[in-house]
Amino acid sequence: MLLTGQFMAILDVSIVNVAAPTLRSDLHASGAGLQMVIAGYTISYAVLLITGARLGDRYGPGRSFRAGLAGFTAASLLCGFAPTTGLLITSRLLQGVGAALMMPQVMSLIQRTFSGAARVRALSLYSAVIACGAVVGQVFGGVLVSANLSGAGWRPVFLVNVPIGLALLVLARGFPADRGERNRGFDPVGVLTLSSSVLLLVVPLVLGHEEHWPLWGWFSLAASAATFGAFVVVERRLVQRGGSPLVSGRLLRAPGLLVGAGALFLAMVNYGGYLFVMALHLQSGLGESALHAGLAFAPAAVGFAITGLTWRFLPERLHGPIIPVGLTVAAAAYGLLAPILRAGGTGGVAMELDLLLLGLALGIAFSPMLAVALTHVSMADAADASGVLVTVFQLGQVVGVAALGTTYLSLVHAPGPQASAHALVVTLFVLALMALAAAGFAVGLVRPRRSRPATPTR
Numbered sequence: 001m002l003l004t005g006q007f008m009a010i011l012d013v014s015i016v017n018v019a020a021p022t023l024r025s026d027l028h029a030s031g032a033g034l035q036m037v038i039a040g041y042t043i044s045y046a047v048l049l050i051t052g053a054r055l056g057d058r059y060g061p062g063r064s065f066r067a068g069l070a071g072f073t074a075a076s077l078l079c080g081f082a083p084t085t086g087l088l089i090t091s092r093l094l095q096g097v098g099a100a101l102m103m104p105q106v107m108s109l110i111q112r113t114f115s116g117a118a119r120v121r122a123l124s125l126y127s128a129v130i131a132c133g134a135v136v137g138q139v140f141g142g143v144l145v146s147a148n149l150s151g152a153g154w155r156p157v158f159l160v161n162v163p164i165g166l167a168l169l170v171l172a173r174g175f176p177a178d179r180g181e182r183n184r185g186f187d188p189v190g191v192l193t194l195s196s197s198v199l200l201l202v203v204p205l206v207l208g209h210e211e212h213w214p215l216w217g218w219f220s221l222a223a224s225a226a227t228f229g230a231f232v233v234v235e236r237r238l239v240q241r242g243g244s245p246l247v248s249g250r251l252l253r254a255p256g257l258l259v260g261a262g263a264l265f266l267a268m269v270n271y272g273g274y275l276f277v278m279a280l281h282l283q284s285g286l287g288e289s290a291l292h293a294g295l296a297f298a299p300a301a302v303g304f305a306i307t308g309l310t311w312r313f314l315p316e317r318l319h320g321p322i323i324p325v326g327l328t329v330a331a332a333a334y335g336l337l338a339p340i341l342r343a344g345g346t347g348g349v350a351m352e353l354d355l356l357l358l359g360l361a362l363g364i365a366f367s368p369m370l371a372v373a374l375t376h377v378s379m380a381d382a383a384d385a386s387g388v389l390v391t392v393f394q395l396g397q398v399v400g401v402a403a404l405g406t407t408y409l410s411l412v413h414a415p416g417p418q419a420s421a422h423a424l425v426v427t428l429f430v431l432a433l434m435a436l437a438a439a440g441f442a443v444g445l446v447r448p449r450r451s452r453p454a455t456p457t458r
Contacts, residue, residue, distance in 0.1 A: 002106045003129050005069050005168055009162050010133030011097040011140070012041060013397075016092075016143035017279075018294070019154035023088075026153055032179075033085040039206040042087050044096030045103075046394045047199045050246055051191050053104035058186065061105040061112065061383065066172045070101030080159035092434055104386045111374060111382035114304025120312045120371050127367040128308040130393065134275055135297040142291030186236060188299025190246045193231040198391070200224035203404040209409060247388060251381040259444035260373020261392045266438035267327065270431055273404025274334075274358075279425050280408060284353030286346060299352045303359025308367040319368045320446040326365030328438035332375025333358035334432040338425045344417030365442070372445045404430065 016023075024034050056064035075094035082088035110122045141338055146157045152159075155361055201224040204217030211217065235245040275297070282293035285308060311322060337354045340347045347354075370389070377385045411423035 002065070002109060003125055004164065005065065005072075005102055006106045006126070007133050007136075008075055008164060009045075009072065009103050010130055011137040012095060012099070012132070012161070012422045013045075014134045014137030014275075015141040015157050018042075018138060018144050018291075019157045022145055026406050027082075027088065029083045029085040033089065035094065035152055035207055035210055036089045037085065037092055040092040041099070042206060043199070043202050043396060044093045045099045046096075046193050046391065046398060047204050048100035049054065049104055049391040049394060050194060050387040052385075053108065053245060053383045053390070054191070055101060056105045056188065057383035061108045062172070065102055065105040066169065068098045068100070068105070069168055070098070070163055070422075071174065072098030072102055073162055073169065074163065075160035076100075076158045080155045080162070080397065091211035104390050107374075107386035107390060108284075108345035111377065112379060114274065117312065122280040123371045123374070124312055124367045128305050128348040129371055131271070131304045131308065131362065131366065132199040132301045133293065134272075135231070135301045136323050138279065138294030138297065140290065140294075142289065142294050145292055146289075173316070187235075187236050187244065187246050190231060190238065193227055193234055194246060197224050197227040197231055198395070200227060202398055205398050208402060209406050213406075228306060240335070247384055248381060251377065251384050251388070254378070254381070254385070255376045256373050257377060257385065257388075259441065260369055261389060263323065263327075263438055263442040263445060264366075264369055264373065264389060265392045265396040265399075266441055267362075267369065268393050269403065270330070270434045270438060271362060271366075272397030273401030273427075273434075274400075274431055276401045276405050277408045277431075280405070281341075281420050281424045284415055284423070285343075287414075288346075296351075299356040300362075302359075303356045304363035304366075305359075307360045307363035309363075311364050311368055312371075320372055323369050323372070323442040323445050324366045324439040326361045326363070327359035327435050327442060330358055330365065331432040331435035331439065333361055334428045334435060339426045342421055342425045344421040350445075369442065369445065 020034060020038060023037065027033075029037065038378045052064070052068065063348045075091050075098055078091035079088060079095065082091055107126065110126060112121050112339050135439065140160075144160065145154060147156075148177055149156050199221045204220045206211075208214075235247065238245050239249065259319060278297070280291055282288040289294070295313055309325075311319070333354055337351065337358075339349075340354060373389065374385060404427055408423045408427045411426055412419050416454065
């Protein structure tokens with residue numbers, strides 16, 4: 001049930017992309033308006049994740065999950081019936097707020113409820129949902145728009161969340177009561193400075209390419225770094241006064257967490273960039289429909305599911321080493337894909353086999369990455385760790401789309417398969433190098449410092 005809610009939130013990052021042309025025609029949306037419809041969800045979602053994690057710790061993860069799910073479902077209904085671009089943008093922002101309150105509670109509840117092999121199994125399912133959600137969004141969005149149910153056009157891509165959300169709300173009433181820790185401070189100054197820093201980072205990354213990287217975007221990125229520095233100062237002073245910071249030093253000192261967060265960030269930069277660039281090549285370069293482009297990712301999703309759900313059966317001593325090994329194999333898969341697609345064709349069976357290999361490699365790296373990073377996090381820090389890792393995951397995707405998307409688009413100098421294939425080949429080699437960098441970073445997870453594993457609290 002928890003993972004179904006998470007799946008909806010992940011799905012909504014990509015499902016609207018395939019509806020964009022129909023949506024623009026129906027609402028007569030401007031280019032800027034269409035950008036905000038697509039990006040508004042990601043912006044509010046990324047900015048508020050750590051805040052959502054703290055609210056979950058303060059008021060209880062179950063209660064916060066239900067509140068976020070209710071908000072997300074209601075906002076989806078507003079999106080589906082929005083008569084204007086302005087109301088649709090507002091509703092998308094509200095969707096992101098609901099998702100930011102809902103998503104961190106999933107990992108937090110996994111940490112609090114499960115231990116040992118059960119926790120590893122739950123985290124494997126969690127990572128598989130994350131990896132497959134974006135791919136399914138592409139396919140499912142294409143099916144719904146193509147079906148044009150009752151002449152509704154793009155609206156079902158939002159309305160499909162409503163019955164699922166209502167059913168989950170009924171089922172969620174069975175959650176055990178959780179009071180949270182009301183004595184934990186909310187840290188409003190920390191929330192304000194960190195949220196501002198993330199906002200100043202995400203907005204130019206999301207809108208930068210379409211706006212041709214204007215000067216305000218570079219000022220915003222610089223301001224993000226300065227604001228993050230202010231956040232660090234605020235948190236240190238709060239600790240000196242005996243307060244409860246958003247991200248505690250104890251959490252950051254947990255063996256494997258920082259290295260795991262770094263490896264996760266690089267892996268998600270890689271994965272997010274790959275999904276975006278391949279979709280652009282298939283749809284804009286080769287002229288494939290959104291549905292066919294989405295189906296092209298199916299082998300990778302199947303491969304990820306196979307290894308992402310079975311890696312835990314390997315001996316425990318291999319759980320750390322398979323992470324850099326998987327990322328190295330992923331780098332090789334990117335490199336092998338370049339000669340397959342360089343002529344401007346669809347790649348046929350060779351591409352499908354290569355993408356299957358890529359999915360197998362990413363699945364065997366990504367799933368244990370979360371488990372190893374969270375192994376030594378105490379139950380008292382479960383909510384904060386969830387907020388940090390989910391935020392890292394989302395920011396990695398945003399940076400990947402911005403960086404790899406800009407690399408690809410800047411190399412496409414003419415329409416047609418050949419120009420797109422050339423840009424894709426260069427981008428694939430960049431992806432391979434980034435996967436190797438992530439593998440190097442993940443070596444630190446092979447032998448994390450020993451500490452007493454966390455045990456669940458009930």
